[in-house]
Amino acid sequence: MPELPEVEVTRRSVAPVLEGALVRAVRVGAALRWPLGADPASLVGLRIGALLRRGKYLWLPLLGKDGAPQGGLLLHLGMSGSLALLREPGPPGKHEHFDLVTDAGTLRLTDPRRFGAVVWSPALDQGMAERLLARLGHEPFDPALTPALLHQGLQRRRVPVKAALLAGDIVVGAGNIYACEALYEAGIDPRAPANTLSLARCERLLQALRATLARALDLGGSTLRDFRDAHGMSGAFQDQAGVYGREGQDCRRCGTAVQRLVQGQRSTFFCPRCQRR
Template identity: 50%
Template sequence: MPELPEVEVTRLSFADRIQGALVLGVRLGKPLRWPLSCKDSRLIGQRVLGVRRRGKYLLIDLSEGLLLIHLGMSGALRFEADLGEPKLHDHFDLVTSHGTLRLHDPRRFGAVVFSESEQGQMAQKLLSNLGVEPLEGSFEIDVFHKALRSKKASIKQILLSGQLVVGVGNIYASEALFLSGIRPTTRGAALSKPRVAKLHASIVQVLTRALEVGGSSLRDFSNAKGESGYFQLETFVYDREKEPCRVCLTPIKMMRQGQRSTFYCPQCQKR
């Protein structure tokens, strides 16, 4: 589910409500991708200072450290005063004076990790190799173009890797490449500056639009208030194999790149 828009929508749906809360307890369900890496009791009594996002990670700042939360493929957070008893696939609760933050994650590719600081070992391992934030000024056409010049991988895989720019996953990579008229198999180094500029604009456009409509809820994504997103209703190519292109009516094609599905219009994205 969760690419940048879904993670950011999640953040916006509970950051204000949890800010200032006192941590009262922790409940762990089945193991997630990594262990919490501290004793549960370590978190108790800490104050929630705020919630930030870096790429697809949520950073819950605490008075003496931070929690890194990743939603993996199937994770969703809820934050409410009373969530009742945990159900199947509810694998983490952070009980606070303002309510309980609960991670529901059937596939358990998600993670909740404590780190003493952002410079801590685990935090560094997870965050230090991330590219720039696409919706901030640090995402610059010129830098993006220069970095692409040395990449011989396909542009789709470069986007998915998060090396240059973070937050673009399988849905939004396909969508951004459609909007910029670029074939997903095109090598990064083969893209001219004007085409990179178009791609840059398309990434910003598609992520911004997805944010506006609450992200994509393909199966079960919802924000921390339990509300769904609607971007899946307006995709041009993602999950539309054999359906007519919304621009030229040519049937959308699906292909495999690095074990992931890629969708594109063979007419609108010729090279």
């Protein structure tokens, strides 16, 4: 699944081209998770404002001729979706379910499993966008997210710490790959009950999460199957992962074999020696 770094990499790859672009047409293909929520024809003639990201969602604000806000499109890539910015798009293929045609190129959503979404909302804090974003936790790089705040949030959870991170209502962006890596960097066993972590361990965890996500952004995210940015470039984070996808291989720190277990139907990778409960 595209996680926060992949979505941010996508945003960065399309924003310089799309911001200010004029919408010429909108094509809606097979149904995605939710309906568009607007007549596609009503979006023609609007301009795209400054693209934003919230968690794993992208927000494309739309502006009228006078620059007044006219709502916007909230996009989610689902389990296997990707966006491509095409100068000369061919006919849409079987899994290409949405086109936003502009004078700067066509933004095309490819989503084989159709778990993604493109929905119109009157504003980021209204309508469907408000409903989808309401329960998201702090952005990982938000200065307001302190170790004390993370500690406070985890104190209310008796589930394994990795599950608490994946829930996304304390901090967003710690998807499966990056939660495994951050816990490894912080030396915390993914099975440790969230409410047993001390403030000092929460401080290490927050530092590790930020460092892990920053490194992933620098490397263009992770490409495990088919992720590409909007210009077709693959990510390289997976090549430097400490534990993720390395079951049976030597830990890069201590040489102990990396182990794999399943938590909440997701694979978890960890070093049994470096990571303590």
